[in-house]
Amino acid sequence: xxxxxxxxxxxxxxxxxxxxxxxxxxxxxDLDKDPAAVxxxxxTPVPEELRATIERSMRxxxxxxxxxxxxxxxxxxxxxxxxxxAIDQVACVMRLTPGYLVSVATFYDMFKTDDRGSHxxxxxxxxxxxIQGADDVYDAMMEAAHDDDAVNVKPFECLGAxxxxxxxxxxxxxxxxxxxxxxxxxxxxxxxxxxxxxxKQLRLRRSADLEANSERFERDxxxxxxxxxxGADPVxxxxxxxxxxxxxxxxxxxxxxxPDPPLPRDENPADADGxxxxxADGAEEDDR
Amino acid sequence: MKLLFQDIDEPGLxxxxxxxxxxxxxxxxxxxxxAPEEVLHEIELxxxxxxxxxxxxxxxxxxxxxxxxxxxYLVCNADESEPGAFKDRELMQKNPHQLIEGLIIGAYxxxxxxxxxxxRGEYAYQADILDAAxxxxxxxxxxxxxxxxxxxxxxxxxxRGAGAYIAGEETALLDSLEGKRANPRLKPPxxxxxxxxxxxxxxxxxxxxxxxxxxxRLGGEEFAKIGTETSSGTKVVxxxxxxxxxxxxxxxxxxxxxEIIYGLAGGPPEGREVKLWFPGGxxxxxxxxxxxxxxxxxxxxxxxGSMLGSGSIIVVDDSVPVVEVAKKVxxxxxxxxxxxxxxxxEGTNWTVKMxxxxxxxxxxxxxxxxxxxxxxxxxxxxxxVLGDSMAMPIGAMVAKFRExxxxxxxxxxxxxxxxxxxxxxxxxxxxxxxxxxxxxxxxAVEEMG
Numbered sequence: 001x002x003x004x005x006x007x008x009x010x011x012x013x014x015x016x017x018x019x020x021x022x023x024x025x026x027x028x029x030d031l032d033k034d035p036a037a038v039x040x041x042x043x044t045p046v047p048e049e050l051r052a053t054i055e056r057s058m059r060x061x062x063x064x065x066x067x068x069x070x071x072x073x074x075x076x077x078x079x080x081x082x083x084x085x086a087i088d089q090v091a092c093v094m095r096l097t098p099g100y101l102v103s104v105a106t107f108y109d110m111f112k113t114d115d116r117g118s119h120x121x122x123x124x125x126x127x128x129x130x131i132q133g134a135d136d137v138y139d140a141m142m143e144a145a146h147d148d149d150a151v152n153v154k155p156f157e158c159l160g161a162x163x164x165x166x167x168x169x170x171x172x173x174x175x176x177x178x179x180x181x182x183x184x185x186x187x188x189x190x191x192x193x194x195x196x197x198x199x200k201q202l203r204l205r206r207s208a209d210l211e212a213n214s215e216r217f218e219r220d221x222x223x224x225x226x227x228x229x230x231g232a233d234p235v236x237x238x239x240x241x242x243x244x245x246x247x248x249x250x251x252x253x254x255x256x257x258x259p260d261p262p263l264p265r266d267e268n269p270a271d272a273d274g275x276x277x278x279x280a281d282g283a284e285e286d287d288r
Numbered sequence: 289m290k291l292l293f294q295d296i297d298e299p300g301l302x303x304x305x306x307x308x309x310x311x312x313x314x315x316x317x318x319x320x321x322x323a324p325e326e327v328l329h330e331i332e333l334x335x336x337x338x339x340x341x342x343x344x345x346x347x348x349x350x351x352x353x354x355x356x357x358x359x360x361y362l363v364c365n366a367d368e369s370e371p372g373a374f375k376d377r378e379l380m381q382k383n384p385h386q387l388i389e390g391l392i393i394g395a396y397x398x399x400x401x402x403x404x405x406x407x408r409g410e411y412a413y414q415a416d417i418l419d420a421a422x423x424x425x426x427x428x429x430x431x432x433x434x435x436x437x438x439x440x441x442x443x444x445x446x447x448r449g450a451g452a453y454i455a456g457e458e459t460a461l462l463d464s465l466e467g468k469r470a471n472p473r474l475k476p477p478x479x480x481x482x483x484x485x486x487x488x489x490x491x492x493x494x495x496x497x498x499x500x501x502x503x504x505r506l507g508g509e510e511f512a513k514i515g516t517e518t519s520s521g522t523k524v525v526x527x528x529x530x531x532x533x534x535x536x537x538x539x540x541x542x543x544x545x546x547e548i549i550y551g552l553a554g555g556p557p558e559g560r561e562v563k564l565w566f567p568g569g570x571x572x573x574x575x576x577x578x579x580x581x582x583x584x585x586x587x588x589x590x591x592x593g594s595m596l597g598s599g600s601i602i603v604v605d606d607s608v609p610v611v612e613v614a615k616k617v618x619x620x621x622x623x624x625x626x627x628x629x630x631x632x633x634e635g636t637n638w639t640v641k642m643x644x645x646x647x648x649x650x651x652x653x654x655x656x657x658x659x660x661x662x663x664x665x666x667x668x669x670x671x672x673v674l675g676d677s678m679a680m681p682i683g684a685m686v687a688k689f690r691e692x693x694x695x696x697x698x699x700x701x702x703x704x705x706x707x708x709x710x711x712x713x714x715x716x717x718x719x720x721x722x723x724x725x726x727x728x729x730x731x732a733v734e735e736m737g
Contacts, residue, residue, distance in 0.1 A: 060445045128372055160376075163374060209552070211290060
């Protein structure tokens with residue numbers, strides 16, 4: 001192959017503007033700088049509160065390095081994200097190099113290494129949720145928060161709440177099953193400082209297993225939930241996704257097919273809560 | 289039969305007061321009254337297999353922990369991140385003391401003095417509940433030095449992860465607990481010999497440990513009679529996907545899968561059929577609607593070419609294209625691959641690329657053979673089973689739904705020809721939209737030096 005051929009070939013290879021075919025491989029590396037050493041306590045002021053939290057974490061483990069993740073989480077809570085300053089402060093208290101902590105912080109999904117707003121909305125887009133329409137919920141969530149710097153919307157892998165699919169974790173609080181309309185409410189609730197979608201929070205959910213409870217226990221519910229009793233219970237309304245809760249791609253491939261009929265999601269009392277009359281439960285058991 | 293889920297919604301069950309009123313921590317007192325070997329023997333008799341995925345006998349695992357005075361550790365694996373799995377979440381949220389009691393008994397049986405619960409960081413609410421429960425247990429003397437006047441000490445720390453599926457792999461979990469990136473280690477040595485901080489370490493799932501008090505209450509032999517001969521006990525299964533009543537159900541191992549999917553979870557919505565289902569989380573090779581009458585236990589599913597895994601059933605109905613399911617699975621494992629072993633790092637990446645080609649109409653049926661061969665090259669060639677976890681279900685999907693894949697390729701190709709000769713760049717949407725703007729735009733640049 002001649003040199004000219006090689007040049008022609010190389011020109012045909014698409015590259016990112018930093019010259020690599022791989023995006024962002026050297027994002028965290030500044031080759032002009034010396035490797036950072038363990039920060040000097042004299043020149044690295046650490047907020048007292050943060051220092052105390054980190055030191056408390058370090059005391060829990062036989063090896064202080066085990067506290068790296070809790071310490072980074074504390075720094076992220078304090079600073080809003082794992083900023084270089086936050087990393088330096090953790091490194092200073094833990095006597096580790098910032099490089100080590102950056103390697104940890106960039107590995108885990110919950111750490112933010114850039115400022116993405118004070119509220120995190122993780123929308124689950126894994127199998128179970130996307131079967132129930134999570135991709136639409138995610139798009140709607142992006143739309144609802146797209147000009148909002150305070151809300152960081154992120155597609156997330158399985159959050160471990162497939163029973164309330166499609167769901168999202170809003171500042172660590174699990175809510176679902178979500179309708180596309182709920183995304184606007186989430187943003188409004190976050191700005192108002194209210195509890196997010198209180199009636200759809202996971203913690204209120206009773207076990208789906210009808211036989212798990214030998215007696216009927218009163219639900220431990222917040223007032224907001226009680227207020228909705230008698231009226232439409234949003235938890236039990238058909239999820240938006242269930243009318244056409246299909247993953248992306250069905251319509252694209254199968255356009256000729258007739259549209260799916262709307263599907264009732266569940267008429268079963270046990271799914272969302274146990275407020276139905278006892279006879280309903282009994283009837284259900286008879287069915288089986 | 290309900291063991292773990294008995295009266296799970298009783299108000300205040302997560303507090304020590306209610307748990308003790310229901311007879312909690314009695315089994316701990318009983319265990320501390322007998323020798324550790326006897327407790328271990330009882331667990332071995334029960335034949336309980338690990339509930340986290342591998343299905344290894346808990347008693348046998350605990351017996352591998354060397355005897356003698358040294359720093360030994362017990363780590364409860366609560367990093368439940370497998371798509372479709374959410375049983376540990378409910379167990380920890382609603383009955384944390386059951387887990388703590390089981391953990392203390394397990395630690396006593398294995399002669400362990402330091403324990404950790406590694407809970408995934410996303411479960412913040414559950415971790416708070418565990419923290420409160422540990423505090424209560426410490427105050428009541430169930431944890432700490434000289435537990436209930438015996439000569440056994442145990443410390444328990446609830447450690448929150450920060451979001452990584454791979455941290456659920458037992459050796460990666462130990463690395464993560466040591467404050468490192470969660471990379472799996474070479475085995476052997478197994479954690480029972482060289483684990484956390486290089487000490488012998490017993491790693492058990494939340495559900496396994498939560499069952500331990502019930503094993504002692506019933507007696508190992510009685511417990512072994514529940515379920516089938518090789519799969520003893522009850523199991524909490526998480527059913528999700530296209531079912532009308534998704535949720536956690538406690539079943540006796542060995543009941544037909546149809547009874548779980550249709551009987552308990554209500555089956556797919558009206559007018560739909562089960563097209564395929566994952567019997568044990570997204571890493572289990574898929575089974576089809578024809579396999580619904582299989583008995584739901586470890587050995588039957590293994591014989592059918594799949595696995596029970598963590599007991600998480602994902603049901604996919606006939607309106608969902610199998611290519612979409614395959615793409616979701618592959619993208620998940622690509623995202624979660626830690627990058628340590630080449631077959632997994634590259635294999636997951638290329639699998640996603642090939643599936644995208646299939647979806648965009650650039651593929652030929654030959655690509656399916658290449659896709660299948662990539663899966664073959666991943667299996668068994670990595671330190672841990674993350675790569676296998678993608679390769680097995682994708683391989684099974686290609687094998688069982690090959691005609692649909694081929695039809696998908698053909699339909700996508702024809703659609704492309706109708707519109708444009710050269711495919712337009714596909715606009716990023718859905719999950720992928722998050723990547724837009726994250727990297728500098730692609731441009732053709734001069735030859736690199």
